[in-house]
Amino acid sequence: MSEPSALSPQPSALGSYLRVVGALALKDLRLESRRRETVAGVLVFVLLVLGLFQFALDFERAEARRLVPGVLWITLLFAGLLALGRAFAAERDQGTLDGLLLAPIDRSALYLAKVLATVVMMSAVEAVALPVFAGVFDAPLLAPGVLLTVFLGTLGFAAAGTLFAALAAQTRARDVLLPLLLLPLLVPLLIGAARATDDLLAGAATPVSAPWWELLAGLCALFLGASVLLFDALLEE
């Protein structure tokens, strides 16, 4: 990362870094907005899995309240895995990764850009999925507390997921490997998000029984921090 020297005034290093992140994220989002492959496919998958849960679990409206957090978060988790599987697809299929690696940018900027793009895409899916879930289960899933929980969960998922998607994208059985690597590490995320959603649906304004939001925020910070440090090691050669 180029540091501004004392002799020549340059735009701040942080500013140019953020601009690089923004430009890369915008590139991915622009590509996505033209083809809409990822968001459309993932959205249909989410709705489909919602149906599958209903068929498999066969729950009445009365017991739905207890199962909604779990159904919601498992669905989002698997949908996210699909989205991540496509995160580095363009770089892999069209060989654009070399171009990115040759650019005079910090590689962690590439990582953050991918996280940002993934969060935006997942949020687009959630913007449709959450109202549908709320309608089907008659649950207040659009409350601000739930939205915050969903955002934190999505951010944490994207943070860890992008690191391992970059790893898996360069291996053989990438579709099998990504869930194997990611899901055990995301157990605290699942527990925190599902339990927080549970509390919020029960009528609380904030999660009551344990600092779940702090757990989620801590996980986001941990995954983002560790990945920024380690992402370089994944892209050598």
Add this chain to the structure above:
Amino acid sequence: MSSILTREPIAAPAGRDARRFSAGFGKQDRVLNVLFVLTVVAMLAALYAIFVYAPTERVMGHVQRIFYVHVSLAWLSYLAFLVVFVASIVYLWRRDERWDAAARASAEIGVVFTTLFIISGSLWGRPVWGTWWTWDARLTTTAILWFIYVAYLMLRAYVPDMPRAARYAAVLGIVGFVDVPIIHMSVVWWRTLHPEPTVARLDSSPLLPPEMLATLVVASVAFGLLYVTLMIVRVRLERARDEVRYLQQALSLRGE
């Protein structure tokens, strides 16, 4: 030892000392021989301590004796994964393949110990709790730990070419280990909200009688020695494997 990439692709120097990669117990291999004997002695001592010396527990009877093996395996599993963590960090920092060999070896031994830890827990739980499995905090955390390090081994299996596999595995080794305390915390919080209906906490009683404590120490030392011995043998095996790979590369390069 320099990495494969920086070595000259020339034939190995004459008179290379094969003992360096010996995974066996030849006469010249003093350290490993001593360790092996010590491990056997310690294991015999532990067996005696567990079955003869330790008093029979009042509530659970003789079944409780599996506790000494169970807890020893637990500590050694955590130690093995700590070694994976440290070795992964040093490998990414130094890019010295010996550290990667240590990480590989320790992950494998750790998975074996964790599997045995879980199985011994099930064997213990069945007569005492009446069930083979329960989602209490420690078992759940251990299960997730198992998954993380099995994923480590699978990652190595799916990525055959070397410096890449080592780097990827190092990343997983680091992120996985750092995540473990958080996994533990989240599972404990979850379990305090929805406790398992078990009657007693089996293995965290703070008031172990001194004989039981002594037995636990002896068992832990025995398994610790086993871990060290296995590590040495395994790391040498991995280094031999690296050497074979280097030779294959050198031969194929000279063939072109």
